[in-house]
Amino acid sequence: HVQLVESGGGSVQAGGSLRLSCVVSQYTNNQYCLGWFRQAPGKERGGVASIDRFGFMAYAGSVRGRFTLSRDNAKKTLYLQMNSLKPEDTAKYYCAADVGCTYCGDDGCYQLIHKPRTETYWGHGTQVTVS
Numbered sequence: 173h174v175q176l177v178e179s180g181g182g183s184v185q186a187g188g189s190l191r192l193s194c195v196v197s198q199y200t201n202n203q204y205c206l207g208w209f210r211q212a213p214g215k216e217r218g219g220v221a222s223i224d225r226f227g228f229m230a231y232a233g234s235v236r237g238r239f240t241l242s243r244d245n246a247k248k249t250l251y252l253q254m255n256s257l258k259p260e261d262t263a264k265y266y267c268a269a270d271v272g273c274t275y276c277g278d279d280g281c282y283q284l285i286h287k288p289r290t291e292t293y294w295g296h297g298t299q300v301t302v303s
Contacts, residue, residue: 202227208267
């Protein structure tokens with residue numbers, strides 16, 4: 173059972189930066205697709221960024237150019253560097269893991285960043301507040 177533990181959230185002024193970390197238990201040889209999602213009050217959880225086994229990254233349009241994913245396999249840690257933060261980035265950020273960054277079901281094929289599966293593993297989240 174994969175466990176995900178996020179850290180690094182906090183309060184920052186607009187234009188500032190934060191780096192989120194997610195420690196992934198039982199993570200070896202890039203076996204999972206890893207990603208970040210976020211949920212603001214009153215809104216649905218949405219994908220922010222993901223990285224697959226081969227290092228291919230996908231970003232939501234709203235964060236592209238400002239947020240950067242990276243991972244340290246030795247530390248079993250996924251990072252999200254967030255620069256030029258905006259008030260609309262305020263949300264609880266969740267780390268996620270799944271067997272792949274794309275999947276197909278009876279109703280079509282999807283990217284995890286757009287539609288997580290029910291089997292997707294989640295952390296408990298870390299709050300980011302931008303004022």
